[in-house]
Amino acid sequence: MLMPRRFLPSLSLLTAFDATARTGSISQAARELNLTQSAVSRQIKTLEEQLEVPLFVRERQTIRLTLAGQTYAREVREALHRLSLASLNLRANPRGGTLNLAILPTFGTRWLAPRLPRFLAAHSGITINLVTRITQFDFRLEPVDAAIHFGAPDWPGAETVLLRREFVVPACSPALAAEYRFAAPDDLRRAPLLNLTTRPDAWERWFASHGARPSPVHGMLFDHFATAAQAAMSGLGVALLPTFLVEEELKRGELVPALDLITESAERYYLAWPADRATYPPLEAFRDWLLEETAADR
Structure with a gap:
């Protein structure tokens, strides 16, 4: 079914609206679009007439989005981003x-x-x-x-x-391993444990799989394995790392297994x-x- 034209505003109207919504200023939007202030004002007015919804509140020399305008601005910005990305992909x-x-x-x-x-x-x-x-x-x-x-x-x-x-191994720097001389899974609790935010229970599950006593695990949080691995290499603690992602560091000795206990992840x-x-x-x-x-x- 063909959409009514008022629900499909032209790209020039939408870009004028987006620029004004982002900058909060018709004059700044006009400079960004290389148009006159009156041209931008007319485009916004035309858009509001097509939609039959006020998008801005005009107060003296200032302009601000209405509540409806705020919601519409987010969606228009995303739509313009998608169009831009599609054009960039086609050109590439x-x-x-x-x-x-x-x-x-x-x-x-x-x-x-x-x-x-x-x-x-x-x-x-x-x-x-x-x-x-x-x-x-x-x-x-x-x-x-x-x-x-x-x-x-x-x-x-x-x-x-x-x-x-995936298989994971508790890994740390050689200096940390020499300092703590880990011999059993429970020994790891004496050292700082490094955690990944996307796997908050990884250490608990690892300890449970090796028969260690149940106990909450605390320590530094990281959002990427790469930063957790770097922290482990720097001696900040022991990280539970996928073996295939740190093969080179293990080969070079920058990381060593705190314990030679490699465990398969459930996921x-x-x-x-x-x-x-x-x-x-x-x-x-x-x-x-x-x-x-x-x-x-x-």
Whole structure:
């Protein structure tokens, strides 16, 4: 069904509204858009007439958004961002084939990025854009075609496929290991324990899996494995780290196992995507390649 024209304002009206809403000033919006103040004022007035809703409160020489205008401004800004991103993607790859992928930060930098040149060499017509996300999100609200996810295979409104398992090891600097001389799981409680915000119960589960006494775990919090690993290398404490993400640090001796107890995580890594993108050619190609890359780790 064709939308009434008043619900589809022109781009010039929306950009004038967005600029004024962001700057809180018609004169600043006019300078940003290289227009006259009267032109911007007319565009905003036209938009309000089309929508039949006042978007600004005008008081003497000032202007501010109404409550309805505040809500509309957020949605218009997101819509303009999506249009801009679509144009940027098309310009970067005129033949199409852009894949917008959400990645876990450390997984993306440590595991995926070094392997991506192989994929791009085999699929030269595909452009991949990467954004970081550490938790699930609504695919309907994000301009993302797929996401690499750690956890359970359930993602509302999305399909998933298993990529790989994960094994974690309690790791620290050689100096910290020499200082504490850990001999049993309970010994780790004497040292500072480094925690990840997205896995708040990881240490409790690790201790329980090794028969250690139940007790709350406290310590520094980090939002990325990379920063937790760096903190561990700096001697700030013991971090529970995925072995495949810190292979190089372990090989170089910058990190050492506090205890030689490697444990498999209950969760797994998955590729997730909205059901309506399942047959999108760049996603199909990337999914097939990713499953080949992770075949030995499943």
